[in-house]
Amino acid sequence: MEGIKLDLNPVLSTKSIQSDLINSVDTKQNFGEILSKAIDDVNGAQVASENMGRLLAIGEIDNLHDVQIAGQKAELALNLMVQVRNKILDAYSEINRIQF
Numbered sequence: 001m002e003g004i005k006l007d008l009n010p011v012l013s014t015k016s017i018q019s020d021l022i023n024s025v026d027t028k029q030n031f032g033e034i035l036s037k038a039i040d041d042v043n044g045a046q047v048a049s050e051n052m053g054r055l056l057a058i059g060e061i062d063n064l065h066d067v068q069i070a071g072q073k074a075e076l077a078l079n080l081m082v083q084v085r086n087k088i089l090d091a092y093s094e095i096n097r098i099q100f
Helices: 014-024 031-057 064-097
Strands: none
Touching (some): 031 064
8 A cells, every 4th residue: 555646636736727717717708708608608518418318319329428428517517507606696695794
């Protein structure tokens, strides 16, 4: 067991994740545009998952794994969007509680 080393730092490095996110977001976009694009991406994943399920049901797709992967991606994207929505609502509630 001593010979095995797990180096998860490159995978789990929050600084690299943050820098990737910052570099992928255009600084000229506003928050509404970014949120709208994210919602469109989630919707696209849901539609793709539905289409793959339909194609599997009619026999046009033989690979069940691809259908399951598409379904899991759509589910994860939706769960992430729900969590983002919850955080936005929490922040909005906190701002409303601030008295000027």
